[in-house]
Amino acid sequence: MTADAFLFWFLAALTIISALSVILMTNPIYSALSLAMTMVSVAAIFVTLQAYFLAGVQIIVYAGAVMVLFVMVLMLFDLKHELQAFTRGRFSGAFKIASIGSLAGLLVGAMYSARINSALTESSIAANATSKGAITPLAEELFLRNVFGFEALGVLLLVIAVGTVALSRSKGGTHARH
Amino acid sequence: MPDISILTTITPNHYLVLSACLFMIGVAGVLLRRNLIVLFMSIELMLNAVNLSFVTFSHSFGKVDGQVMVFFVMTIAAAEAAVGLALAVSIFKRFKEVNIRFFEHLKG
Numbered sequence: 001m002t003a004d005a006f007l008f009w010f011l012a013a014l015t016i017i018s019a020l021s022v023i024l025m026t027n028p029i030y031s032a033l034s035l036a037m038t039m040v041s042v043a044a045i046f047v048t049l050q051a052y053f054l055a056g057v058q059i060i061v062y063a064g065a066v067m068v069l070f071v072m073v074l075m076l077f078d079l080k081h082e083l084q085a086f087t088r089g090r091f092s093g094a095f096k097i098a099s100i101g102s103l104a105g106l107l108v109g110a111m112y113s114a115r116i117n118s119a120l121t122e123s124s125i126a127a128n129a130t131s132k133g134a135i136t137p138l139a140e141e142l143f144l145r146n147v148f149g150f151e152a153l154g155v156l157l158l159v160i161a162v163g164t165v166a167l168s169r170s171k172g173g174t175h176a177r178h
Numbered sequence: 179m180p181d182i183s184i185l186t187t188i189t190p191n192h193y194l195v196l197s198a199c200l201f202m203i204g205v206a207g208v209l210l211r212r213n214l215i216v217l218f219m220s221i222e223l224m225l226n227a228v229n230l231s232f233v234t235f236s237h238s239f240g241k242v243d244g245q246v247m248v249f250f251v252m253t254i255a256a257a258e259a260a261v262g263l264a265l266a267v268s269i270f271k272r273f274k275e276v277n278i279r280f281f282e283h284l285k286g
Contacts, residue, residue, distance in 0.1 A: 142246050
């Protein structure tokens, strides 16, 4: 077994196990920590796919900023172990799990029949990377061809920031006691 | 001797199946959990799975378009988490609980 294959299987197992523990832990803090672990292993998978800059951004934005946000809010709530962490109802639960399983089978079956069989090799991204530097093609794509989307994203972030502050300052909306 | 090339040769298919598994775990979390925060975490899992398949396709086609899309998805995900958590805080202030059991009382 080559080192590449071993690395992939190790990272895949790590990702799946930590993702499963996100939804199976009853204490939300443990869920948050498992989510951070999932983000880090997905970043490592990005490295194996030669998306080095995205791996860095993944760690900074997700494992850094978003996770800090989650953990801060969890600590604000001071949640203990929940009594009803999962939805009730044996029948509806079995139905949900069955539908998840059939959807997963459908997806994997579709991929299996589509079968992109070429072994993972050094792609032309890597060839570009050695000639132009790793980030140059990405920057050209982002700032030359997708500049409108980039600017629109900036406006969206401004709106989101204002909206979040307004939302957290609101005194309960329709539930306000006058 | 059985064919073990599926174990030793990593194709884009492997990454796509991993992404599908991650997505399904996220869907299971959204359907089965009742804590609002864990629901948001499951949504983040699903977005990560989509990012993973974007990067896989970008790598296998040798273009960076997919990676640019991942940037947009990450930004939207961060914004969504911020708004969702602000909503969760304002709901917690009212109900002292973030279990979605209580959300049927949202209307006045």
